[in-house]
Every structure is written in structure tokens, then in C-alpha cells.
Amino acid sequence: MGATLQRAWRGRGPLACLLWPLSRLYALLAGLHRGLYRVGLLRRERLPVAVVVVGNVVAGGAGKTPVVIEILRHLRERGIAAGVVSRGYGRRSRGVREVRAGDSPADTGDEPLLVARSTACPVFVGERRADAGRALLAAHPEVRVIVSDDGLQHHALARDLEVCVFDERGTGNGWRLPAGPLREAWPRPVDLVLCPVGLAGVAGHPLRRALAPEASRADGRRMPLAELARRPLLALAGIARPEAFFGMLREAGVVPRQTLALPDHHAFDAPVAAGGLELVCTEKDAAKLWRHAPGAWAVGLQLQLDPGFWQDFDRLLDAQLSSPHGPQAA
Template sequence: MSLQQAWLTRGWRARVLWPLSLLYGALAALRRLSYRRGWQSTERIGVPVIVVGNVVAGGAGKTPVVMAVVRHLQSRGLHVGVVSRGYGRTGTGCCEVRADSDPAAVGDEPALIRQATGAPLFVAARRVEAARTLRAAHPTTDVIVSDDGLQHLALGRDIEICVFDDRGTGNGFLLPAGPLREHWPRTCDLVLHTGSQPAFAGFTSQRALADHALRSDGTQVPLSQLSNRPLVALAAIARPEAFFDMLRARGLTLADTIALPDHHDLTQWTRPVSATDAVLVCTEKDAVKLWRRVPDALAVPLVFTPEPAFFSALDAKLSSTHGHQAA
């Protein structure tokens, strides 16, 4: 049983680790107290900041939410910037993610967000530094979206979006006995479920694979053309099986599957012999790295659609934030 599976129930593993979760919770509470008391400072950036994050470790679909929020705000005519830690990147310092940036240096998720939205995006170990640098480089920015960072209290925020998948809060324990980074429920502005079976109240969304795959040059291949071809599916995401199941649900036959750890470095990955004569398909997140190594791989995009009421609520809160700042 993996740790992810152990986090779903209060079995023996979770109970053995429970004392450590008490220590984790105490340290987290002390850190929050230090910001409330002013022992550590929170910096306001001067424009509304929307944090898209979660309280559950292991990935809950934040990146598709970030892209959906950015595209929605762009459709309203707003100049949107994005900041991220750039988890797993090899680069150091604060830097801007550009269309030709090496995903290994800036992080696979920031590279995907930049590619999908075109929004100015900066990565730094401290998101507040990334936000400060972004504003200096792009002074016309109207709003900043933070990819993750609910627990990065140094960055002042105006709207918090907490994302959950079908795991909900798992066994309800804090790390490492459970998946929670902090206690739930906690105060936040919007709760969005990315799965098909929400565990509690909040806005919902739909997730489905696109009707096409993408080549590295941006051209599309209808999935219907792949239905009778041997396919090998690769995924280096939090839950690879979810991607494989979605491919099968679209009527595709997978001759083999390759599940790798989340954020796996694909720059040294070599196509196995079993996949030599097969079409290699992967997620968009993996493709930004894999195309440099395997340019003939096909990426199958995920179409993520929050319910309209979510965007209405987001717009209302953002308008209120603008009014408050103007006052």
C-alpha cells in the first residue's frame, strides 16, 4: 500500500504516524501565529492577488484551475500575471518563464501555464518575490494569480480558491499521518471540486480529455484516428492511472502504460523497446518536457470546465476587492 492510499483511511500506518502529525500541526500553528502577531510580515503587492491552492498534499488539479482562472480573467480584458514556486525546477533565483524556457529549469507546470495562457509568469522560491518582480517588469498587470501558495503567508492575498479532488480530505489527519497540510475546514473564499464525486459543499467542475491530441508543432490529431493504433501512454503526474483511465474511456487501447513520479525529470528518459513501434501519448504537462526528448510524442489535453456559478462568484469577489482597494 502506498502512502497516498494509506492517507485515505485511519489504518495502522496513519496511527503510527499520528504523533508526528501533532508536531507538524503545532509548528504550522506557530507559523500562522507569527504572521498574525506581526513577528513575520505579509507583503501587499498593490494589485489583487488570487491564490489557487489546496490543503491536501499530492495534487488535486490546481494547474488546470489556474489556467481556467487566467483564461477567464483574460476574456474580461484584464492583464493577468502568474507567479509560482516552480516545484522541482533546476534553475535558481527569480526568473521569468518565456515561451522558449527550458521546463526543467523553470518547472513543468509553470512552463505549461505560460504555454497555454501566454500570461507573464515568474517563478521564485518565495512567491512574494516573484510577484514583486512581475509587477516591476509588467506594470500594467491588473491581477496576479498564484499557482499554489495557500500556506505561503508572506504573500498578501485578496481571494483564496481551495481546490479538492475526489479524495476530499482523506483520513482527516495532518501530514505525515494524512494528506492535510493544515486543518480543514479553514476560512477561504471559494471551494472548487475537480473530481466527479465532491466530498462536501463547493463549486463543481467537469474534466474530460479533448477530442484531439497535439503534436509538438501544435497541429492536432483527432483521437478517432488513434483508436485502431497501438498506443503506449506515459504520465508523470500525481495520479497517472486517472489519465490512463480517461484514455481508455475514450475508446483507446493501451498496449502499455508508463507511470512515473510526479514532476519526473524526462530529460534523460529513454523510450522502452516495447514502445518503439507504438504511438506514445502523454499529458500536456509531461509534453512540455518530453517533446525535447521525444518530438513525435502526442499530448492529449485536458479540458477543464468549472461551473458558470464559480466564475460569477469569482467576478463578484474580485469586483469587491477592486472597490475596497479604490476606497
């Protein structure tokens, strides 16, 4: 996503105003699509287990995948078998497939591969999330909860619980695409909201993000960030907001000599010219970058979610799991 648009979405300046008529058309088409499901002309598909959708209403990503990973870890601690479905954005394969830890991100998408490697939960990708969910349940019938990584706007899959995630951008200028960052109007009904502490205009459970205290390489070697900070580094990121990662590195005391901002889901099809510097990247990028640079250091993200979120999450989910009629239609 272009830096020019990202800047325009912070306010209602000339470019945003120029694009505003297109945002009205976008809103009309999105409302029509949603309405077709509401009146039954398009059918929502219901899976026979509880479905939790983790998504956002802002274009460009807001840190959904780390939240998915935390939810999966929480469910494991509770003894609830869970799996994940995803579209697998950017993958070159077609159809439904299970994601294995040793797969190429070109076949699975980088975020599903990160989830599979981080949680050891079953992860299936497919153009239609319901198809991926059915395949997952056929292969793993013990699963009681399916978590959809993204999909708030994917109305074809019925869901029992929606979690909307915000980052520091909030709702931007409050306008719809392409005049603003919103995929749909906010506020809109969701079950739970996660947002940074003190975010203006958004109410929800507080979400704190920080870098993990260690970096890792493809061979499993680990290094504390304090030691990494003493090395000559080129920091790169192929995520929605590379500058956010660079800023977190600096806040942690890791000041790279150079930074390289790349498009979200960058494929890393060729080696990176590091100019004698060591590479440091996000966990999401590492799965692709390590094919060419196994010595690159990957730094993960740690989330802190308040106990109130987990209490509300468990209460809402348990109501679905304990229902004698099974998960309810959305």
C-alpha cells in the first residue's frame, strides 16, 4: 500500500477529499454485498464447530495474526482443540491445502505458515474459508474451535464470535476506502475489540505490543536483543507498516545502520544486498528471507492482553460450546 495513501488517510486533506466520491461508491457496493447475505440471496455456510473470526476494519493490516496465535495458545491451555483457516494471501497454489511447518510460503502464504510453525495447530488455507474449514475437520475431527485469520468482511462464513483488532492508526480519518482506511463503517457490531491503550475514538480491551527479548536464526540459534544491538544491522520488513517495526527496534535499543521498507507480503524471490551488514527482520518475513539468508535474525512480537479480554472471550465462547444446539447461526 502506497505511503502517499497512508499519509492521506491521517486527515481529510486534498487527496482524501478528491477520493471521497469513490468512497461513497465503495460503501454502496459493500452494503449491497452485505445485504444480499442478510436477505438470504447469498448463503452463509455454517461449520459444525464454533468459529472465531479475528479481523479488522482498517486496510493494511493491524496485527491480527499475533492475536490469532495468542488465542490458539489460550485455547490449548484450556484443553480445547483448535485449528485455523485462512485465505493464504499471496500464495501461488490453488485450492485447499493443509499448511505444514516445512512448506514454502509461496504455497501457503506467509501468515498461515507463521501460525503453523508457532502453534503446531492444524492450519488450512483455501480461497473459500468454509471449504478450508471442512477439510480441516475431516483431517482433524478432534477440533472444537476454528479460528479464522482475517475475514470480518468475508460474510460467506458464519461465525459465533468476532474479534476486531486495531493498531495505533485507529480509524484514521474515519472515511471509507479509498478516501480513508476503513473497509467498513466504524463503529459496527462486534463481540470484542482489542486496541492500544488510550487510542482515541475506539473503545475496547487494551492491547500492548512489544518485541520479543531475543532474535533467532534459521538454524535455531538465539541472541538477546541487547547483544544484537551491538552488531552492524540492515533492518528490513515486508509488512503493512515497516516503519512500525523499525521504530520498535529503536525503542528496544537496536538501532540499525540502514532500513529497507518493502511491500506487504514481499516474496523475497532474490537475495537481499546487505552491503556487509547483518540482516534483521520480522518473524513473518523470516520464512521467506531464510531461503536466501539463513543467517538473518528474526525478531518476534509479544502481545499482552488484559485478563478482562480473556474473561469475556471465555464467557462468549463457552456459551457456544455448551449450547445443546451447537454453535448458533450468525
